[in-house]
Amino acid sequence: MELVKQSKLLKVIIMSKGYERIKSCIDCIRKKTDFKPEVALVLGSGLGEYGNNLEIEAEINYKDLPDFPVSTVSGHEGKFLFAYIEKVPVVIMKGRVHYYEGYSMEDVVLPIRIMGLLGAEILILTNAAGGVNLSFKPGDFCVITDHISLAIPNPLRGENLTELGPRFPDMSNLYDRKLREEISKVGKELGIPLKEGVYMQCMGPSYETPAEIRALRNLGVDAVGMSTVCEAIAAGHMGMRVSGISCITNMAAGILEQPLNHEEVQEVANRVKKSFEKLITEIIKKTTEAK
Numbered sequence: 001m002e003l004v005k006q007s008k009l010l011k012v013i014i015m016s017k018g019y020e021r022i023k024s025c026i027d028c029i030r031k032k033t034d035f036k037p038e039v040a041l042v043l044g045s046g047l048g049e050y051g052n053n054l055e056i057e058a059e060i061n062y063k064d065l066p067d068f069p070v071s072t073v074s075g076h077e078g079k080f081l082f083a084y085i086e087k088v089p090v091v092i093m094k095g096r097v098h099y100y101e102g103y104s105m106e107d108v109v110l111p112i113r114i115m116g117l118l119g120a121e122i123l124i125l126t127n128a129a130g131g132v133n134l135s136f137k138p139g140d141f142c143v144i145t146d147h148i149s150l151a152i153p154n155p156l157r158g159e160n161l162t163e164l165g166p167r168f169p170d171m172s173n174l175y176d177r178k179l180r181e182e183i184s185k186v187g188k189e190l191g192i193p194l195k196e197g198v199y200m201q202c203m204g205p206s207y208e209t210p211a212e213i214r215a216l217r218n219l220g221v222d223a224v225g226m227s228t229v230c231e232a233i234a235a236g237h238m239g240m241r242v243s244g245i246s247c248i249t250n251m252a253a254g255i256l257e258q259p260l261n262h263e264e265v266q267e268v269a270n271r272v273k274k275s276f277e278k279l280i281t282e283i284i285k286k287t288t289e290a291k
Contacts, residue, residue: 018106019163022113025065029118033058035082037091039284040112040120040240042231044096044127045265047247050277051094054083062095062111069097069107080111086285091115098226100204105155109234113164116238122179122287123235124280125228125244128265130252132213133197133222138251138268141279142195143183144175144244147229148221151202155230156237165237174236179243179287186282192275197222199246201229210254224252243287245279247272 035057043050060080062068071078081092093115099108112123125144131137160167180196187194200216202208204226208216216224223246232242249268250260269276 036119040115058082128249129223129225129246140248148200
């Protein structure tokens, strides 16, 4: 009986380690700002300039937080911005970290969990993605309706952090239907055409092969990238309302007769950034009004 008690106690200690790590980062942030966000926004590859012209209340570099992963990818600056967008308090992740950089899934979703515990109830995920759907073209925006996560480890693997959510969270409405409806309305009001589709996160950092893309299309995938899905799962586990928008920066491998490169991703993202900024600003305004 005593061994059983010790075993249960050990499980509680192991389970709480992850939460203590999150809490230590939050305590560090709270020493610098008491800003309470309503919305969390993650800026994808090539979209980082969105935060340059905002009313910034506080700015915290990832490197200043204890045991916090730091992005190593061009176009991902590496800081939290606390700002007002249309009078809505928002925490912005300017630069994400990726699984392909060598970090664990716990590291990759740490920022999402921090933003949720800081108070954000809505999460808007953005990314640069490859178009798998043949009707897509570079420069399109795709609202994510669902995802496929079969190519990456689940971020909830291991001992469940009961402080954050249940052991077996439901994912049937992960990309919140009402948020998607609001985003669709915003796109129509602004005259910005929006596609819809299923997104798949692959491990990277190499791009997918033409054969892999053909297989993904047969699975029902419309856009593919190297982020977002794990973040959405972690946020859904916490009870956050999640939405995702992909900027289609290139057609996936084998569709066009040209090699893929990261410069193309950034070039297309730069070309559409004004439309993206208008879209995100209005989405934040409208979704918080409607909640």
